[in-house]
Amino acid sequence: MRKGRLFVISASSGTGKTTLAHELLKEDKNLVASVSCTTRPPRPKEQNGKDYYFVSKEEFTNIKKKKGFLEWANVFGRYYGTPKKQVEKHTRRGRDVLLLIDVQGAKKVKKTKPDAVFIFLVPPSKEELKRRLRKRGTESKQEINKRFHVATRELKELNDLKLCDYRIVNRYIPTAREVLKSIIRAERLQVST
Numbered sequence: 001m002r003k004g005r006l007f008v009i010s011a012s013s014g015t016g017k018t019t020l021a022h023e024l025l026k027e028d029k030n031l032v033a034s035v036s037c038t039t040r041p042p043r044p045k046e047q048n049g050k051d052y053y054f055v056s057k058e059e060f061t062n063i064k065k066k067k068g069f070l071e072w073a074n075v076f077g078r079y080y081g082t083p084k085k086q087v088e089k090h091t092r093r094g095r096d097v098l099l100l101i102d103v104q105g106a107k108k109v110k111k112t113k114p115d116a117v118f119i120f121l122v123p124p125s126k127e128e129l130k131r132r133l134r135k136r137g138t139e140s141k142q143e144i145n146k147r148f149h150v151a152t153r154e155l156k157e158l159n160d161l162k163l164c165d166y167r168i169v170n171r172y173i174p175t176a177r178e179v180l181k182s183i184i185r186a187e188r189l190q191v192s193t
């Protein structure tokens with residue numbers, strides 16, 4: 001049986017990756033999202049085990065000590081990590097796995113899983129990014145500013161990195177979704193995998 005592949009979608013907060021991923025997952029039954037562990041509190045409507053596994057700092061540290069994460073990162077002062085076992089289980093069963101992680105995490109995955117497909121989603125402009133962060137309305141003004149500064153730094157860093165295989169400008173979600181679907185389709189057709 002063909003082993004599943006890893007698709008790493010990285011984007012800064014507010015770029016629209018969650019919306020895009022949800023739409024894609026609904027349509028593509030061979031694609032499954034990896035559910036990360038995080039120490040940040042749930043937002044309204046977020047469900048434990050579906051959006052994230054919401055864990056305490058102690059639980060997170062324990063998993064980390066046991067080398068249970070494929071990668072982990074401290075994002076905005078909270079910890080986020082990709083559970084290794086879950087990813088391995090899916091790929092063993094031939095399912096492709098989508099990781100929605102930040103740039104630091106993608107860098108780590110590149111080292112351990114260089115054959116993963118790295119896709120970066122970027123906002124059309126800095127102004128649009130700020131507008132989207134504000135519109136979401138789930139963070140305080142201070143938190144929005146923090147996310148905006150980190151995003152600006154990451155975008156700059158991305159231009160210098162030879163990390164990404166594909167770059168998608170998320171101007172209009174339906175278009176970005178079609179581009180993403182084409183990338184996944186093409187990667188699945190590669191004879192070497």
Ligand code: 5GP
Binds near residue numbers: 011104
């Ligand atoms: P949020 O708190 O807005 O859900 O996520 C904040 C950032 O953490 C986003 O850029 C998101 O992609 C990233 N993130 C979510 N899960 C993981 C993970 O498991 N590992 C890493 N490195 N980043 C993650």
